[in-house]
Amino acid sequence: MTAALAATGCSNVAFEHRPLELARQQSEKAALTETTFQEAESLIAQQRWSEALGRLAPLEKVFAEAGDRTKAANVVFWMAFCTEKQGRAPQAADLYGRLGREYPQTPAARLAAERLSRISSEKKSGP
């Protein structure tokens, strides 16, 4: 969580003389990121793919900069999933493939491999 707070993008220089304020702002930002992610997951559960994608788009970088690779991988997976549900299988396949390359050994990478395999088989047996 500390790493995530550090990766919220705030300048350490501006607040180095005010550590408590910085910590508070970083904590708020982390909470906001987490809330945004939960909102995105809720939207996904409601199958509102475009809105979910809008929430997810900036989150990968935040979680990655915070060092939370699992959450960052989850963000990418949901982005790929929403893209797939929108009917854009090639773009979804790219995202699933990126998960395997950039976030290996994560639960999201394992799920992505399964879905990528399914997309490939559908492409082969498709019209």
Place this chain on the structure above:
Amino acid sequence: MKDENHPGRERLERLLRQWGAEEAVRQEQGAAQRLPPPLPVPAAAWRWVPLAAGFALFAVGVGFLLVAKAEVPKSGALYMAQATQEVADAKALLAEAQRLLDEQRTAAAVSAARADELQQALESGKTAAAKTNERIADLAARLAEKQTALDEAAAGLKDRDAQLAQLKTDLAAARGQIVKLRTGLDAGSAAVRRAEESAAAAQRNADNRIKAVEVQQAMMMNLLARVMAPGGTPGEADVRAIQAAARDSGLLGRAATLRDRISNDSVRRLFDTQEVLLMRLMLLDAGDKGELRALAEVVRSMNLGPQIAEVLRASADNPEVGAWLIESQVLLMGIQRAG
């Protein structure tokens, strides 16, 4: 002696006899030839009497003249005697002529009788002919009837021939139908055998699936015993066990196949929602209690249980989809208790 002395008279007698015979024959023939109608016999006989008398007188006269011419030089007495002899001869001739005439009359009467007989014969012949004609007409009528009957019989025979031909055609068609039916029967028997084999294979397949379901049910019962065990919220190990169960049952992999079989939009929407929740379960960090609580809150708020029950009631014809929904819901209920 008399014949040598009177050659003319002898000649005359011969002529008369010849005439009489010919006349008799002619009359008899004429009576037969002129029929019908024959002249009345008495009239025909009497018609020749004056002619015969005239002819006899003429012959006597001629004879007298010839004698007179030959005996002119003779004496009167002799001449008288001769004349008397001539007259006697003439009378004899006349008597002979009379006798011939009688014979002719007799012959004529015989001819008349013969004509009557012939007339009667003719009448009987006519009667017989009429009867014969009637008989012929009767026979002709019967012949016509026979001909009609024969024509009808021929027509009937023709009809029967046509019927026979039709029957032969029908028989050939029936034989073809029998062959076809036998072929169909053979094909049907083969189809029945195939169906029986298919049913046996389906039975084996169903048995295997039942066994698989029984294994899965046993696994799910174990899982239920763990996730529903009294003693508070599930711990990190329990969440990992639920995740392992979901992974082992291949729920997400099966979802891809089952989704294509769903035709109802609302069922497919419920299915997609459940799939998303399962993915969140699989992506869940078992040690992150906040994340666990968030997922539990989502599962609770969704309250998919009643919808799943409704789908199960409505889609009994797609049991695999129902089973998938139940399995996923059981797993998610274990997560729900974490909240």
